[in-house]
Amino acid sequence: MTDYEAVIGLETHIQLNTKTKIFCSCKADSWGDEPNTNICPVCSGLPGVLPVLNQEAAHKGALLAAAMHAKIQPVSYFDRKNYFYPDLPKGYQITQYDQPIGVGGYFDLPMPEGYTRHIRIHKLHLEEDAGKTKIINNERFVDFNRCGVPLVEMVTEPDFRSGDEAAQYLVRLRQLLRWIGVSEADMEKGHLRCDANVSIRLRGSEVLNTKTEIKNINSIDAVRNAIAIETERQIKQVEAGNRIESWTLDWDADTGTLEKMRSKETEADYRYFREPDLLPLILKPEWIEQVKNSLPELPLARRQRFIDQFALSLYDAEILTTDKALSDYFEAALKHYKGEAKVISNWITNDLMRILNDLNLSANELKLTPQRLAKIVKLIDSGQINTSIGKSLLKKVQEADQDPGEIVRREGLGLVGDEEAIRALVESIIAQNPAEVTSFREGKEGLIGWFLGQVMRQTGGKADPKLARQILLELLKQG
């Protein structure tokens, strides 16, 4: 059996989370809006209108280019890509063709198996999205709301070797996009869309064979599966002595199958030319420097630092760098806590994450601020409350938006360390449970746990467990 490897390049379309569209002042995000309610003469391509570039789109595009280590071009151009389609109201798409905003770059992709795949970026360009066409009962409906939504198309070199790698890239890309704040990167809402170019070759070979292009793979599972299926198909074809033809394939998410859309040979000539309605996009060197400097520490770098600096496990560091807000939260809490990183890490990965999920909040939206979390952990450390009270405090602080110490005081959650009070309670428990007392005295010493449970129940968990145990043993053994 011959050993093949897949050679895969990805084209991703990333919807930038700007306030307004790329060439007009309609709001960019129309999710949930009625069709054609978020349009104007410009984005619906009326006669006589002109595009004006949204500077925020250029800024976010440049920021992404910087994050991918791409060269931000000081001069880039917009071009027209001409074709007819009902959801393309001008009959051309304004895009960047041969001189895009970002060229080159790379992404070092860590795989769960432990190796890292170096993915080279070919280019990033800015463009406008088209509208949506729906066919209902043989009638065609067009919604222009999405026309003019700013996109970055980012193209990789053919550096992936499996569907798993491609899928993992999307996971990491999604994380990065949210991290640097350029896209909501919600694949279900089409913020991050993907096409894949797939070919195969003998392992060890350097040639690039004829590729097929898979369109519309818009979930991470779909990327993994579509590429795997296509790779299998190509291997079978070659094994059977057939040639791979340069098809465009459409991924059908419902059936999980690939359909042939067209042969490459019949593809349109888009007759690209410079968009005369827009000036060249000129970015001053100082501006470019500023963009680069404004880039935060990126997730994978931060993950590594958490391992190195705080001696956290890869697993914990991964969770803590899920998103930027959470990792900021971790570091802030740790700063206030001034103790073991692992302790704060555990609180976050075990308890805080549950709250975030339950409330569907981001870490920076919590009323339970890093400072308050640190305070709760410190209260436990100093024996002022026990761990279970501490855990219950998380929710209370979040709900009440109050200092944990304040809540402990008000609700009397502090541990009962009053020996007299505990002794009186223990005496009453012994008096009320003669059978258990007898069993204990006859040698069933394991019942101490049951007695301790009674004390805790009656004190609402606030009794200092050490003290309670000591008094219980003393009084039980006296008999």
Place this chain on the structure above:
Amino acid sequence: MLELSAYETIEKIRTRELTAKQVLEAHLDHIKKVDGVPGKLDFGELSEPEAKKVHAFITLTEDLAYQQAEEVDRQLDNGIAPGILAGAPITVKDIFCVKDTLTTAGSRILSNFKAPYTATSVNRLQKAGGVILGKVNLDEFTYGSSSESSAFKPCPHNPWDTTRVTGGSSGGSTASVAAYEAALSLGTDTGGSIRQPAAFCGVVGLKPTYGRVSRYGLIAFGSSLDCPGPVARSVKDAALMLQAMAGADPRDSTASNRPVPDYLSALQKDIRGMRIGLSPDYFRNSMPDLETGEIIYEPIQKEIEQAIYDSAQVLANLGAEIVEDVPMPNTIHGVSVYFVISRVEAASNLHRFDGVKYGYRTGKDVSDLHDLYRLTRVEGLGHQPKLRILMGMYVSAAQYSAQYYQRALKVRRMIRDDFEGIFDKKGSYHLDALLTPTTPSTAFELGAVYGNTVMMQCADQFTVPANHAGIPGISIPAGFDQTGLPIGIQLLGPDYREDLIMRIGHAYEQATQTADWRKAKPQVVRELEE
């Protein structure tokens, strides 16, 4: 009243000698007498009386005009200063969007299109107190030099001789101003479409620097070439109108942010010491041999050549320095380059007219989307748009683009370099302006050239270089040929120096104010008086 300049009319309205409404009514009344039937689709035979009319209009916007005129009068009643165009009657080439008004581009495909917004230039004219009388005819989508290709017939007729073309594509604009139907008109110039018909109709036509006037709301032909500009009966009126329109526009990123100078006060200065060039490359008619592609040179119309020398003498007498033999070697490539660049942009700009969103849609049963597009465009677009789509698609196709489109861009740069060279302050010519004929001939007969696209395009050979270069140019009347047809002379200047070329033009007008030829009146007006 009709023969007053816009400047004088505005003065009389401001001083309450006339009301804006009176001015409007006089013009509407005159339009009814001289214009004839407005342009419409599927027009039949032209009757003999109608053949003698101007036919400038497609749509008369009477209601809008009354609103505007009454507003100006109301402002004056209340002591509010009206804008600089207070009450000036203006026509607008039907290529500009005007809110809730039919905006046809002279094409069947937009024959039912009412724009939901108003073009920046029109908006500024209105804000300045201009009274918009209506939308005037043009070549379909501005594609032509005679205004004969409009789908709305009859096409405009030359007011000086109604058997002649107005020129184009702003033929309705120049005809309406020449025939006193309006004092001013808003036209567009992509390859000469303001200056060439201005020359043919004996009026002033200014193509501003590319970017001086916003293109927002102008239905695009060649986006890198299109310039909205004024048509008027004097340079001063053109200056006034440019003043109202020029300047930055947040809706057009190619509109310049440069401050707009005071054009009227610039006219006050004399032209002593100004250096005005004459180029032999503008004194010959060059046409490609359609078989061999070789360029054939012919002399231009003698009377036009003479008019240039005569006007140069007038300017010299005013103290200007005339510099002869200025080489402009790339002038001959203007039309060829235009054939490529404007067509590529036009084909792309026409893509949006697909019958999906607005405008004409085929009434036939269509089996699929492709059919809808094909039939809509086959039926909705005329001959010129189709030719230009074919040409534009061809020269920008992946396999031909380097040979044609990319090459044309390089030659365009060379044309620009010609101008940069002669206007360079440190160069050997350091000119303030170049004086040239506007056209190789005076207005030709209706039907004489129409149908020969190459010949028609050659009518623009002296105007098109300014569009490639982006520089301003103005055509001003300078007499008549033997048959009584107007002759236009052209002044070309450096970027954003509309003030310079208008100053020269104004000086020329002042110096020739008493010339006999200035007393001539257009045929349509003469006949009315007789």
